[in-house]
C-alpha cells in the first residue's frame with residue numbers, strides 16, 4: 001500500500017470505506033476518509049486493503065481484479081448489484097445476490113438458450129452457466145455432479161435451485177411430461193415445507209438434495225428428492241410475526257365450500273396452532289377481494305393482507321392443486337392430504353383441565369367435545385381411544401409380583417398438552433415424509449447413468465438464542481466446509497504444484513476436531529445427548545453438564561460465561577455450551593435438546609395412530625418402530641434419535657457428494673428488510689467471510705500473490 005493511494009478501511013455499516021493513509025503506527029494505520037467532512041480514525045493494519053484505481057469499475061470474475069481482497073470483492077459485488085448484475089464469479093464459485101425484484105430478462109427462455117453448451121467465462125456469470133458446466137462435466141467425464149447452494153435464510157437458495165432445475169430440464173429434458181413434473185414438484189413441497197419467518201416470507205424449513213437423473217444419452221429420465229430435518233416446533237407454535245406451514249393458510253383461504261364444510265375449516269384465528277402467530281393471508285389488492293370475508297381473521301381484516309410478489313395464498317392453493325394433478329395425484333389422494341392437515345389443526349384445539357380426582361390426572365374440557373369428535377373423524381380414530389390416549393399413557397410395571405402388567409398412568413394437564421402437541425407434530429411430519437415419497441414416485445426411473453444433484457440447505461446460523469435446530473444446521477455446515485476444503489483447496493494446491501507455479505503449501509484450518517466433537521462415537525455431543533435420552537429421567541441440565549465434563553479442555557468447546565456477548569454470559573454452565581465453529585463461536589442453549597432429539601411418540605399414541613381405522617393414517621405410521629406387541633414394549637421408554645438420524649443422512653449425503661464432481665453457488669442476502677436495491681455492506685461482508693468465499697478468496701489471493709509477487713496482505717487461516 002502506498003502513501004496517498006486510496007485504501008479500503010473498515011466501516012461499521014458499509015463494511016468498508018475509502019480513505020487514504022495519513023500515519024503509520026506499529027500495528028495500526030491512521031486513515032482519512034475520502035468522504036468530505038468525516039474525521040480521521042485508526043484501523044488495524046490487517047483490516048486495511050488497497051483499493052483499485054477505479055472503484056466504479058466492475059469485473060465478472062473477481063479474480064481478474066488487480067487487488068484481490070475482501071474489500072475489493074465487496075466493492076465489486078456492490079457495483080455490479082447496483083446495475084442489477086446479481087451474479088459474480090470468484091474463480092469457479094458463483095456469488096448470487098438476492099435482487100428481491102423480478103428480473104424477467106435474466107431468466108427468460110432466450111437466456112436459457114444462450115447458455116446452452118457454452119464454457120464458463122464466455123458469457124456473463126449466471127446460475128445457468130453453473131448448471132451448464134455441471135451438465136458438460138457430467139457428459140465429458142461420465143461422472144455425476146453436484147451443485148451446492150448455500151447462504152443464510154432469505155439469500156435465494158431455493159430460487160436459484162429452481163432456476164438450475166428449470167434450466168436442466170428445459171435444455172436437456174425429453175420435452176415430455178417428466179420435465180414438467182420435476183419442476184411442478186416444487187409448489188407441493190413448498191406448500192407443506194415452507195413458512196413465513198421474520199427473515200423470509202417463503203422460508204424452506206427443511207433441507208433438500210434434488211437429483212436429476214440422466215440416461216446414457218444424457219437425457220433426463222427422472223428425479224429424486226431427499227429431505228432433511230423438517231422444523232417440527234413450528235407445527236404447534238410460531239412467534240408473533242411468523243406463520244405455520246403455508247398449507248394451513250392456503251387451505252383456509254382457497255378450499256372450496258364443500259371441503260371447508262367437510263373438514264370443519266374456519267378462519268386461521270380459530271385454531272390454536274395458527275392464532276399465536278400471524279393469521280393474515282398473503283394476497284394482493286385484487287386477490288384479497290376474492291377471499292370471502294368469513295375466511296379472514298380479525299387481524300387480516302384490520303391490517304390487510306401480507307404482501308409478497310411471489311406469494312398469494314388463495315392463488316397458490318389453486319396452483320398447488322394444479323401441480324398435484326400434473327404430477328399424478330388424484331382427487332382421493334388430494335383430499336387425504338387436506339383431511340390430515342385439517343385433523344392436525346383441530347388437534348391443537350383440544351383443551352384439558354384437572355380431573356379433580358385423587359389421581360392427579362386430567363380430562364378433556366367439555367368445550368372441546370366437538371373438536372375431539374372432528375379429530376377422531378378426520379384421523380380415523382375411535383373418539384374414546386383418542387380421549388384415553390391423550391390423557392393417560394400405558395406403562396409396563398416392573399415392580400414386585402405384578403411384573404409385566406400393563407397399567408394406565410393418568411397425565412397431568414401439562415403432560416396432556418405435550419402429548420397432544422407430540423401427536424400433531426408426528427402426524428404432520430409423517431405427512432411431509434409422505435408428500436416427498438409421493439413426489440418421488442411421480443418421476444420414477446428404472447436406471448440412470450448419472451445424475452446432477454442440487455443441495456439446498458440452510459447455511460451457518462447464529463442468533464441471540466440458538467437451539468438444537470441451529471446445532472444440527474451448523475454441524476451440517478462444518479461437514480460441508482470440510483468437503484469444500486477437501487475439494488477446492490486440496491485440489492487447487494495440487495494443481496498449482498503440478499503446474500510448477502511455486503506456490504507454497506497453504507495452511508487452512510482443518511475442522512475435523514469440531515466435527516468429531518459433534519459426531520464421535522460415545523463422546524461426541526450427539527451420542528452424549530442420545531445417552532441422556534435413554535436415561536429414566538433425562539434432563540437438559542444433566543446433558544449440558546456431561547458435555548462440559550467430557551470435553552473440559554477441548555479447544556472447540558467452552559462454557560457460555562466465557563462468551564464475548566453479555567446475553568450469553570448470563571447462561572449457566574448447565575444451560576448451554578459454546579462451540580467454536582469455522583465461521584465463528586456459537587452459544588447453544590440446551591433447553592429442550594432432550595425433547596427435540598426424540599422422534600418417538602409415547603406408546604399409547606403410537607398404538608392409537610398405527611391402529612387407525614383410516615388406511616391413509618395407518619400407512620403414514622407403518623414404518624415406525626411401532627410396537628406390534630404393545631404389552632412387550634409399553635413399559636420401555638421408546639426413543640428414536642433425531643440427531644443420529646441426521647448424522648446418518650448427512651454422512652450418506654457427504655459420501656454421495658464425494659463421489660461426484662462439484663460446483664458451488666453462494667447466495668447473499670443484501671439487506672434485512674427484504675427490499676430491492678439496498679446493499680447493506682457490513683452484513684454482506686460477514687456473509688462472505690463466514691462462507692466458502694472467504695476461504696476461496698484467501699487461497700486465490702495467496703496463490704496469485706505468491707505467483708505474481710503482488711503480496712498485499714497476509715494470508716490468514718480460516719478461523
Ligand SMILES: Nc1ncnc2c1ncn2[C@@H]1O[C@H](COP(=O)(O)OP(=O)(O)OP(=O)(O)O)[C@@H](O)[C@H]1O
Nearest residue numbers: 098100101153154155156157158159200202203204
Ligand atoms: N433471483 C431472484 N430473483 C428475484 N427474487 C428472488 C431471487 N432470489 C430470491 N428472491 C426473493 O427472495 C425470497 C427468498 O429467497 P429464497 O426462498 O430462495 O431464500 P432461501 O435462501 O432459500 O431461504 P430459506 O433458507 O429461508 O429457505 C424469494 O421468495 C424471492 O422473493
